[in-house]
Amino acid sequence: MTKIDIDFIGNEIADLTTFFERTHNPAAAWRAYSLARQHSRVVPDSIQAEIDRFAACISAAAGKAVQAEVGAPPVQFRSEELGKAWRGLGGGNPIGSLQDEWRDYQIFWAVLSRVNSGMKVGAAQAAVAAQRGVGLGVESVDKIWKRLKRNG
Numbered sequence: 001m002t003k004i005d006i007d008f009i010g011n012e013i014a015d016l017t018t019f020f021e022r023t024h025n026p027a028a029a030w031r032a033y034s035l036a037r038q039h040s041r042v043v044p045d046s047i048q049a050e051i052d053r054f055a056a057c058i059s060a061a062a063g064k065a066v067q068a069e070v071g072a073p074p075v076q077f078r079s080e081e082l083g084k085a086w087r088g089l090g091g092g093n094p095i096g097s098l099q100d101e102w103r104d105y106q107i108f109w110a111v112l113s114r115v116n117s118g119m120k121v122g123a124a125q126a127a128v129a130a131q132r133g134v135g136l137g138v139e140s141v142d143k144i145w146k147r148l149k150r151n152g
Helices: 008-023 026-038 045-067 079-087 094-116 121-130 138-151
Strands: none
Touching: 008 026, 008 045, 008 094, 026 045, 026 094, 045 079, 094 121, 094 138, 121 138
């Protein structure tokens, strides 16, 4: 019997990197970066560039603080500025967007698994929609299926 060696960490880093490169979602970049560092993996170049971009934003504010004259008013770096620096090109709510997209992929793979096992697409979509916790109707599952099947 052949042993199948699945690299879950490497696969997640690769998936998150692809997702980041497509969406510019910084939550995906930070998750990929953290996994790579925790598991002594190579940080993908696009992920490192995003981490460096954010670090440069923080560094610029810190640079103003350490270069301020004695007695100068405190440098202000408000939460809005921090949020804007963190979100980068992704905008919006990066964590919520990552969660929604990851859910969609789970739904897509659940439908695909059923289709690959011999179910018709409509029946597979209905079965997934009926699963506890999915919380989406067949029409929404169909939209997810079509979008992700098309975007491959």
